[in-house]
Amino acid sequence: MRVNRPNGRSYHRPRERGLSLIELIIALLIVGISSATIANLLVTSLGFSRDNAEYEQQLRAAESCYETLLASSETGQWKSNQDASILVDQCDPTTDVTESRLRAWLEPGTYDDLYKRGGGKEAICKPTPPRCTTLSINGQTGVRFTIPVRGDQTLELVIPVEGDYTPNGDGL
């Protein structure tokens, strides 16, 4: 602001007139932007927490499926055999282990007893459906179940097949 002195000379007044409206609005805008940034960070962290909880749940589901498959194998629940030889043909090439397949591979009634929970409403391996494949390690035939957890992460269970089982004459 230019003010005339009595002697005719002018000078600029120093900044002593308080805040103007434009300054207040700018300040409010800065506060608003800061709030939005903080809110965004909070929302992101909430998303991470939810993501972690979902991961734990998926891991537990895969773990339960793994343990049940292991129990089936260790206690001889596969159909017509005490070992997993029934799976050797079925899992070559790599096959999705669907509910109906698993039911067909097990002794009658075993699927409902072992692989269902909550009064038979919930299938243990349904949230994380495994795949199976036949393999040979040092001449020993086996079946590998791959149970997905998330993305590339999987749990793998290798079940040895007892005896000299050679399906289809392919050496496995």
Place this chain on the structure above:
Amino acid sequence: MTRLCRSITAARAAVPGKRLHRELGVTLIEMVITIAVLGIIAGFIGRPLINLLENRQRLNMQSDQAESIDYALSRMTNDVRFEKGAVQCNAGTLSVGAPPVVYQYDAGQNTLYLERINPPERFELVANVNSFTCTNVEAGVSLYELAISTDTGDIAVRAFRR
């Protein structure tokens, strides 16, 4: 302040009959507009921000509980899988090993405890639990299902005894 008064006096003296405007800080109309703008902004971001903070606090508490549940289930499943000795499993109690490590649900306090017989000790594992159950999935198969129920949901995991 003295300088300002002098300046105003000087300005008035230089321009007789004219009042000096817009040199005394914020006017009433500016204040009213500012308060109105503040009110509008608070209305838009205030409540959601408070909700967000409350949700975050609630989620932190749930996250703490989820960690406790995860620890308790990991510990119990590992004991079932690898610990030597008998497993006794029923609603509200899991007992593993000899001397036994007992996981006991106290319905009165809604808390899952870890208890040791020798020496006698008791630790709180998970608080605010609605129920804890241990089930032998099928007779003759050492496959157990451990389930913890809380206000936020049911969590279950299985363990096969090696």
